[in-house]
Amino acid sequence: MNPVVSIEALEFRYREGDFRLGIPELAIERDTTTAFIGPSGSGKTTLLNLIAGITLPQSGRVVTEGVEVTSLSDSERRDFRIARVGLVFQEFELLEYLSVLDNILLPYRINASLRLGREVRGRAGDLAERVDIADKLDRYPGKLSQGERQRAAVCRAVLTEPSLLLADEPTGNLDPVNKWRVLDILFDYAERTDTTLVAVTHDQEILDRFQRVVDFSQFHEYGERSGAGP
Amino acid sequence: MKQVVYVAWRYLAYHRWKTITLVGAITLIVYLPIGLRVLVDQSSRQLTARADATPLLIGAKGSPLELVLNTLYFGSDHPALTRYSEAMRVTESGLGTPIPMYVRFRARGHPIVGTTLDYFDFRGLEVAAGRNLAMLGECVLGSRAAEALGAGPGDNVVSSTESVFDIAGVYPLKMRVVGVLDFADSADDDAIFVDVKTAWVIQGLVHGHQDLNRPEAAAGVLGREGNRVIANASVVQYNEITEENLESFHFHGDLSDYPLTAVLAVPPDQKASALLQGRYQSDEDLAQIVTPVAVMEDLLGTILTVERFVVAGAVIVGLATLATAALVFLLSLRLRRRERLTLFKIGGSRLAVASVMASEVVVVLASGALLAAGLTLLTSRFGSLAIRALLRT
Amino acid sequence: MALLLALVGACGEAGSSDSAESVGEAGAAGEVGVATGAEGSTLLVYTVSYPLAYFAERIGGERVRVEFPAPRDVDPAFWSPGPETVVAYQRTDLILLNGAGYASWTDRVSLPSSRLVATAAGMADRYVVVEDAVTHSHGPAGEHAHGTIAFTTWLDPTMAVEQARTIRDAFARARPQHEEAFDEGFAELERDLLDLDGRLSEIVAADSARALLASHPVYQYLAARYDLGMRSVHFEPDEPPSPAMWRDLRGILEEHPARWMLWEAEPLPATASQLRELGVESVVFSPAGNRPDDGDYLSVMEANVRRLATAYGDTPER
Numbered sequence: 001m002n003p004v005v006s007i008e009a010l011e012f013r014y015r016e017g018d019f020r021l022g023i024p025e026l027a028i029e030r031d032t033t034t035a036f037i038g039p040s041g042s043g044k045t046t047l048l049n050l051i052a053g054i055t056l057p058q059s060g061r062v063v064t065e066g067v068e069v070t071s072l073s074d075s076e077r078r079d080f081r082i083a084r085v086g087l088v089f090q091e092f093e094l095l096e097y098l099s100v101l102d103n104i105l106l107p108y109r110i111n112a113s114l115r116l117g118r119e120v121r122g123r124a125g126d127l128a129e130r131v132d133i134a135d136k137l138d139r140y141p142g143k144l145s146q147g148e149r150q151r152a153a154v155c156r157a158v159l160t161e162p163s164l165l166l167a168d169e170p171t172g173n174l175d176p177v178n179k180w181r182v183l184d185i186l187f188d189y190a191e192r193t194d195t196t197l198v199a200v201t202h203d204q205e206i207l208d209r210f211q212r213v214v215d216f217s218q219f220h221e222y223g224e225r226s227g228a229g230p
Numbered sequence: 231m232k233q234v235v236y237v238a239w240r241y242l243a244y245h246r247w248k249t250i251t252l253v254g255a256i257t258l259i260v261y262l263p264i265g266l267r268v269l270v271d272q273s274s275r276q277l278t279a280r281a282d283a284t285p286l287l288i289g290a291k292g293s294p295l296e297l298v299l300n301t302l303y304f305g306s307d308h309p310a311l312t313r314y315s316e317a318m319r320v321t322e323s324g325l326g327t328p329i330p331m332y333v334r335f336r337a338r339g340h341p342i343v344g345t346t347l348d349y350f351d352f353r354g355l356e357v358a359a360g361r362n363l364a365m366l367g368e369c370v371l372g373s374r375a376a377e378a379l380g381a382g383p384g385d386n387v388v389s390s391t392e393s394v395f396d397i398a399g400v401y402p403l404k405m406r407v408v409g410v411l412d413f414a415d416s417a418d419d420d421a422i423f424v425d426v427k428t429a430w431v432i433q434g435l436v437h438g439h440q441d442l443n444r445p446e447a448a449a450g451v452l453g454r455e456g457n458r459v460i461a462n463a464s465v466v467q468y469n470e471i472t473e474e475n476l477e478s479f480h481f482h483g484d485l486s487d488y489p490l491t492a493v494l495a496v497p498p499d500q501k502a503s504a505l506l507q508g509r510y511q512s513d514e515d516l517a518q519i520v521t522p523v524a525v526m527e528d529l530l531g532t533i534l535t536v537e538r539f540v541v542a543g544a545v546i547v548g549l550a551t552l553a554t555a556a557l558v559f560l561l562s563l564r565l566r567r568r569e570r571l572t573l574f575k576i577g578g579s580r581l582a583v584a585s586v587m588a589s590e591v592v593v594v595l596a597s598g599a600l601l602a603a604g605l606t607l608l609t610s611r612f613g614s615l616a617i618r619a620l621l622r623t
Numbered sequence: 624m625a626l627l628l629a630l631v632g633a634c635g636e637a638g639s640s641d642s643a644e645s646v647g648e649a650g651a652a653g654e655v656g657v658a659t660g661a662e663g664s665t666l667l668v669y670t671v672s673y674p675l676a677y678f679a680e681r682i683g684g685e686r687v688r689v690e691f692p693a694p695r696d697v698d699p700a701f702w703s704p705g706p707e708t709v710v711a712y713q714r715t716d717l718i719l720l721n722g723a724g725y726a727s728w729t730d731r732v733s734l735p736s737s738r739l740v741a742t743a744a745g746m747a748d749r750y751v752v753v754e755d756a757v758t759h760s761h762g763p764a765g766e767h768a769h770g771t772i773a774f775t776t777w778l779d780p781t782m783a784v785e786q787a788r789t790i791r792d793a794f795a796r797a798r799p800q801h802e803e804a805f806d807e808g809f810a811e812l813e814r815d816l817l818d819l820d821g822r823l824s825e826i827v828a829a830d831s832a833r834a835l836l837a838s839h840p841v842y843q844y845l846a847a848r849y850d851l852g853m854r855s856v857h858f859e860p861d862e863p864p865s866p867a868m869w870r871d872l873r874g875i876l877e878e879h880p881a882r883w884m885l886w887e888a889e890p891l892p893a894t895a896s897q898l899r900e901l902g903v904e905s906v907v908f909s910p911a912g913n914r915p916d917d918g919d920y921l922s923v924m925e926a927n928v929r930r931l932a933t934a935y936g937d938t939p940e941r
Binding site: 049052054074075078079080081082083085087089093095096097098102106107108109110111112113116140156157 | 237568577579
C-alpha cells in the first residue's frame with residue numbers, strides 16, 4: 001500500500017517551553033479518513049503543520065504524497081503545499097476584504113506556480129454551487145454566517161484539487177446543523193475525489209465517521225504530567 | 231504578479247477611507263514644500279520680470295518700495311509726488327527717454343494710469359479693439375479692466391473721488407473708452423490708461439469752461455456770489471470732456487510744476503544708465519532714482535526668508551505626519567499578521583505574501599508621490615495665475 | 624533689431640504706416656525713440672503750421688515727405704483736429720511743433736514725445752509776452768482767445784532760421800546718412816530767409832520811427848525784430864468792424880498817429896475806405912500761417928516785402 005503520509009523518527013520541539021513531540025513511526029493510507037484526537041497541546045495541530053511542510057522537525061523524515069517534505073526548501077514547500085495540500089481551519093481564515101469568490105480563488109493568486117484561468121473559475125463556481133453558496137459569491141465574509149464562511153473556506157481548500165485535505169478543528173466554531181453540513185461536505189468530497197482526509201478534532205460526536213482515529217497522548221511527553229492523560 | 235496586484239488593490243479598496251486618508255497625507259507631505267517652492271519661485275520670477283523690464287524709476291525721495299509698487303503694479307497707495315520737471319530733466323540730460331507716470335486715481339477699483347504714448351511702446355502693449363489715446367479725456371482699458379467694467383470702445387468710465395471729504399476739490403471725470411488692449415499677463419491688464427494730461431484734468435489742474443455753469447448742473451448749485459459758485463456736495467457730478475468743450479481746456483501755470491507719481495527712465499545703454507543714476511546722488515536733490523530690480527530683490531529676499539521658514543515648518547510637520555503614517559502602516563501590518571500566516575499556510579509564495587502585505591505601503595506612497603507630482607505640475611502651470619487672482623480680490 | 628525691422632518696413636511701400644510701424648516695433652523691444660531708417664526709407668514729417676512745412680520741404684527735399692493736414696480755410700493756430708487726424712500725427716516719424724503756445728491743440732492730445740520737435744524751444748528768451756490777453760468772438764470759427772505769449776515766431780526771419788536749424792538737426796538725427804543733403808537744403812533756405820531779413824531791415828530803415836497799426840495782434844515778432852512802433856486792434860479782413868472797434872481805433876490813433884495798417888489778408892473795401900477816411904492806408908502782410916492759394920511761403924513773404932516797400936516808399940498822401 002502506498003501511504004499518502006509516512007513519518008519516521010520524527011522529533012519536534014518548540015524553541016521555547018518543554019513541549020516535545022516524538023513520533024517514531026506513522027503512516028496514513030491513501031483515500032482514508034483519519035481523525036487526530038488528544039488533549040490540548042498534545043501536538044495534533046503541530047503534526048498537521050509538519051505534514052503540510054509548514055514547520056520542520058528537528059529530526060526525522062516526513063514524506064507526503066511521495067515528496068520528502070523535510071528535505072525541501074521553504075519556497076519548495078510552499079509551492080508543494082499550495083497545489084497538493086488543502087487546508088481548512090477552525091477560524092475559517094477568510095480574508096475580510098475579498099469577496100467570497102475572490103477568497104475561493106485566492107490560492108491561484110498568491111503563487112505563480114498556479115495559473116488562474118477560465119477553467120479554474122468554472123470549477124470554483126461549481127464548488128460554490130455544490131456547497132450552496134453560489135448566490136453569495138459577491139458578498140464579503142463579514143456578511144456571511146459561520147456556516148457559510150466555513151463552506152467557502154472548504155471550497156478554497158479543494159479548488160486546487162489536492163489529494164490530501166488537512167482540517168484543523170473544522171467544526172469547532174460551528175453550530176450543530178452547520179457542523180454536520182460541513183462534515184458532510186468534507187466526507188462527500190473525500191469520497192468522491194479519492195482524497196485523503198485528516199482532521200484534528202475535539203468533538204467526540206463525529207469520530208464515528210472516521211475510518212481511523214489516532215490518539216496523540218501516546219506521542220508527546222510533558223516535562224511534568226499535567227494529569228490530562230488518555 | 232498581476233494577481234497579487236489585484237489582491238492588493240482589493241485590500242485598499244475595502245479600506246477606502248484609510249487608504250484615502252493615507253494617500254492624502256502623503257500627497258500633502260510631499261506636495262506642500264515643493265508646491266510652495268514652485269509657487270514662490272514662479273511668482274518671484276514674474277515679479278522680477280516686470281522689474282527687470284523697467285530699467286530706472288525716478289520719484290520723490292521716500293520709500294523706494296512704494297515707488298516701485300505704485301509704478302509697476304499700480305498699488306493703491308501712491309508715493310509722495312514729484313514734478314513734471316523731473317521728466318524734463320531726463321530729456322535734457324540726453325541720457326534716456328522719460329515716461330511720466332501719474333498713478334493716483336481709481337475708477338471702480340481699477341487704477342487709472344496717467345502716462346504718455348511711449349509707455350505702450352515700452353511695455354509692448356498692443357491695441358486689440360478700437361485705437362489708442364488721441365484726445366484729452368479718452369481712456370484705453372487693459373483687457374481685464376475691460377472685462378470687469380464691461381466696457382469697450384464707445385463706452386464711458388467715470389473716475390472715483392479720491393476721498394469722501396473731497397467737497398470742494400476733485401469731481402469725477404467721465405472718460406470715453408476708445409480702445410482695449412491685448413492681454414498682457416501683467417498689472418497692465420487691470421489698468422485704465424489715460425494721457426497724463428487727462429489725469430491732471432481729474433485732479434482739477436486743467437479745466438475747461440464747463441463745470442457748474444452748465445444748466446444740468448444747476449441742481450447742484452447752492453448759490454452764486456458773483457464769480458463764485460457754491461456747489462451742493464451731495465450731488466454727484468462729473469466733468470466730461472466733449473468735442474464742444476475740448477478747446478476750452480487749458481493749462482494754468484508752468485507745466486514743469488505739474489505733479490507726477492514717478493518718471494520711468496529708459497536709458498539707451500548701461501553707460502547712460504550709470505551716468506543718469508549718478509546725477510541723483512546729492513542729498514539736496516528732491517528726487518531719487520531707483521532700480522526696480524534691486525528693490526524687488528530686497529522685497530523678495532524678505533519673502534524668501536519667510537518662505538524658508540514656512541517650508542521648514544512644512545517639512546517638520548511633514549516628518550511628523552510621515553512618522554504617524556509609518557506607525558499606521560506598522561500597526562496595519564501587525565493587524566494583518568494572521569492574514570499573513572494564513573497565506574503562508576495555504577502555500578502562498580514568499581514574494582506573493584510579502585507583496586500583498588507591503589503593497590498597502592507601496593501603493594499609498596506611490597499614489598501620494600504621483601498625486602504630489604501632478605499637483606506640482608498644475609501649480610507650475612496655473613499657480614501664478616491663481617495667486618494673481620487671489621491678490622486682486 | 625530696429626534696423627532689421629525698419630528694413631522689413633522699407634521693403635513695403637516706403638510709406639507712412641510702414642516707417643511708423645518700425646518705430647512702434649522698436650519700442651516694443653523696450654526701447655523708445657525714432658528708428659533710424661535704412662537706406663531709402665523716406666522720413667515722414669507732420670507739422671502744425673504751413674511755414675514749418677515749407678521749411679521742412681526745403682531742407683528735406685526728396686528724402687522727406689511733409690504733411691500738413693489743416694484745412695485751407697482755417698487758421699492753424701486755432702485749428703482743432705479730430706481723432707483720426709491726431710492718430711495720423713501719432714504715426715509719423717517726426718512732428719514739428721512751433722512753440723510759444725502756437726497750436727494749443729497739441730496740449731490736448733496724446734503725441735509720442737520722442738518724436739516731437741519743438742522748433743522754437745531754444746529761443747524762449749525771445750518770446751514776446753502779450754499784456755492784454757482778451758477773449759473775443761468773431762469769425763466763422765467762433766470764439767477764440769489769445770494766450771499770454773505771441774506765437775507767430777517765424778515772422779522774424781532770424782527766428783525762422785533758428786527754427787529751420789532745429790528742423791535740420793532733427794532730420795540729421797533721424798537719417799544721418801542724408802545729413803549732407805539736409806545741410807545743403809538748410810543752407811539755401813537760410814540764405815533766402817536772411818535775404819528777406821536784410822531787405823526788411825533796409826525798408827524799415829527808411830522811416831524807423833514810423834507808427835504802424837496791426838489789424839490783428841499777429842506781428843509782434845516782426846515788430847520786435849525791426850523795432851516797429853506797432854499797436855494792434857482786432858479787426859478781421861472779412862468782417863466789418865463794429866462801432867466799438869472803430870471807437871477803440873480812434874482812441875489809439877489819438878496817441879499813436881499811424882498812417883498804415885497791416886492786414887493778414889485783403890480787407891473789405893468798405894473797411895479800407897473807412898480807414899482811409901481816418902487817414903490810415905491798408906497794406907497786406909500775410910503771416911502765411913496756412914498754405915497760400917498760389918506760390919509758397921517765400922513768394923508770399925516776398926510779396927509782403929514788396930508791398931511793405933511800397934508802403935514805406937510812398938508818400939503818406941495818395
